[in-house]
Amino acid sequence: MTGIELFDALAGELRPLTLREPGRVALYACGPTVYDHPHLGHARSALTYDVLRRYLEWRGLDVRHVANITDIDDKIIDRARREGRTESEVAAEWEAVYFDVMARLDVLDPHDRPRATGWVAEMVDFIGRIMDAGAAYTTGTGVYLRVGGVDGYGDLVHRSLDDLRASAGARVEVDEAKEDPLDFALWKAAKPDEPSWPSPWGPGRPGWHIECVAMSLGILGDDFDIHGGGNDLVFPHHTNERAEALAVGRPFARHWVHNAMLNIEGTKMSKSLGNYRTVVEMLDEHPLNGRAFRLLVLQTHYRKTMEVNPQLMASARAAVQRLDALARRAAATGADRDQGTGRRDEAAVDAFRAAMDNDIGTPEAVAVIFDTLHRANAALDGSTEDAPRLVATVVELAGALGVAVDAPARGDGVVDSAVEELVAKRQAAREAKDWATADALRGELSALGVVVEDTPAGPVWRRA
RNA sequence: GCGCCGGUGCCCGAGCGGACCAAGGGAACGGCCUGCAAAGCCGUAAAGCCGCGGGUUCAAAUCCCGCCCGGCGCUCCA
Known part of the structure; x- marks a missing residue:
């Protein structure tokens, strides 16, 4: 018993957080696929688990926070091909951007940041066990998990197998070789010119869901405490992760936590709508935006869709x-x-x-x-x-909650002897009761985006 | 179509059965302070009652039913 309650997606209700091991929390949060700029939604998600981790630590718990990086995937392959580079170059570039942005958001480094490509051997091993359990089969295109054989497959989304089947293929065409349209790839057979790893089922690469199972169980062990991620991952990603663990009888996450999405001007961000915002853009816009965005995130409950727009950013800055x-x-x-x-x-x-x-x-x-x-x-x-x-x-x-409270203006480094000089001149004018000059100087400072406050201890300035 | 989540003031957003009916942030207004400001403090206004219509209850923004509107998901996705 920790005295903490969390909404658990599997139970569909608030549940007391009960730990595998008293005093220690094993937390796994799904990280991004690194192929492009992280957007505000990635930031919200990362912030959600950063806050969770910080709070648990503040409560005196010993947290081990794992956040993966998916560094091999269709999108990375596509981009590499377009740019005539290797997949690992593309992934390394965007991973660096992601890390940089996380630091600027004051997101604490997770204790482990496993990369999918570093865990392929474990994934192959895991798939082998699923095969041994008779829960998967091969086709010409890869290895597939037989969803129908997993008890309670749809429990995380609270939908029955038939229900899920009914909408399967609503948006993506179904591979005819599969036994069931819901069956999903554990291993994707290599295509020409794609990176591949050897396996008992021929060269190929891991399916998306097997990554997180291999890494979460591999690092945190069976029955770890909390599995988190965006609520868009509930199905299929988390559902399938869970199915993989169930297929080999391994206890998976004790609690499932999902953060809601983020809307801009009332609708989901998307490139086509032109409201797509990257974290870098947001951060570059104002030195206070890192903390302001965190505060904005905190002001909406993590399970509720949040709104972002320029006015809200301004009010958070204030x-x-x-x-x-x-x-x-x-x-x-x-x-x-x-x-x-x-x-x-x-x-x-x-x-x-x-x-x-x-x-x-x-x-x-x-x-x-x-x-x-x-x-x-x-x-x-x-x-x-x-x-x-x-x-x-x-x-x-x-x-x-990770919100730094800074006494002196948090340096945007290049401080300004020019500003200091104007402030000093203004103070001299004030002491001479030359208000006209003092006000003119304040006007100049204001034009530089600087606000001066006269305090009993003398003038103090800050950026607006 | 199926599923999920919402609709609370000028904006954002808590509250989810009961202290006369709504926290907190932003914006607004008046006052104090200040040379004037800024910051801060004090106070005010603003939701004729929390999307609409029914119902349950001694009591509902909070529970139930119906409707309307919006967002998201249905194997790209934080």
Whole structure:
């Protein structure tokens, strides 16, 4: 018992998080196929599991977080072919972009980042066991899992086999060689000019789902605690992963967690609609956007489709600035002294924990943080003894969700002796009560995107 | 067609049976503070009642039924 409840997709309801091993959480989250720019949806997904991991750790649990990279797949092959490069070059390029973007979003590095191509031997072995169990068969195009033989195959999507069959092929033509349209490839026989690995069934490459089973069970072991991913993966990906594990009788994930999708201006992002947004674009647009996007993600429950648009990004930035403003005030008055001492407002901490324990209720948790922020500011105005403790609480709780609260403007590096000089000149003018000059200088700073605040401790500037 | 999820203020978004009926963020308005601002604080306005119509209940935004609208999925997909 951890006191934490999570919505479990298999059960279809809230379930207490019960761990395989007390105090330790084995978490597997499906990562991206690296063939192009990561988009905002990838970011939401990664952020969801980063927050889950951070919260579990904040609760004192020892988490092992595994997030895979799919580095061999049709899309990578297509792109490599188009660009006249090798698949591994393409994958390496986009994997690097993905990692860079994750770092800019303050996503903690998972403890393991397995690549599919590093696990092919294990996958081949796994497929062999499925074959031994009589649960799969070969055709001219590969090895297929016989879905009809898996008890409760559709349980994760809550659909019966017949139901699934009825809509199979609705969007993709069915391979006639398969025994059942639902049967899916464990191993894809090599086609000319495609990368391939040897196997008992001839050269080829692994099917998508076998990757995650081999890696999750291989790293975390049977009966690991949480399997996560986007809710678009429930079927077929997770359903098929689960089927593969079931086919060989291995206990799979104890809890299934899925994050919802992200819409832009009310509809799903897509290249054809022209509302496709990459994470790099978003991050490059404003230095505060990394934290603002995380906050935006947190303000919607992870199981609900979230909306993103420029106004929402702006409002999230404004909220981040309030966090930073508190830190500035605290630093200027010495009210930051409780940080790291463990002193904190227990009522706020309790409310935060209650919100998060209830299926990772980040919107409420964020509300608690801002409520505390408000109390901290009021305490700062009244110079009461509570201020340092409240400030420390805000910083700690925000940190537990991965939102950094920065006192001085978080450097976009190239700081600006020019700005410093203008600020100093303005201050000199103010001291001479030359308001006209002071205001003109403030105008110049404003044109540079800099806001000056006059505090009892002197002027402080930041980027708008 | 089948399945899933939604529809709460100007925008986003919590709440999912009961403290006179809605957290938090953004935007707005008034006041305090300030040389003026910014930041902050105090306060106000705004949902004639939480898509519409029924129902259950002492009590519903919260449960049930029907309808309308929207989004997503149905082996590319976070």
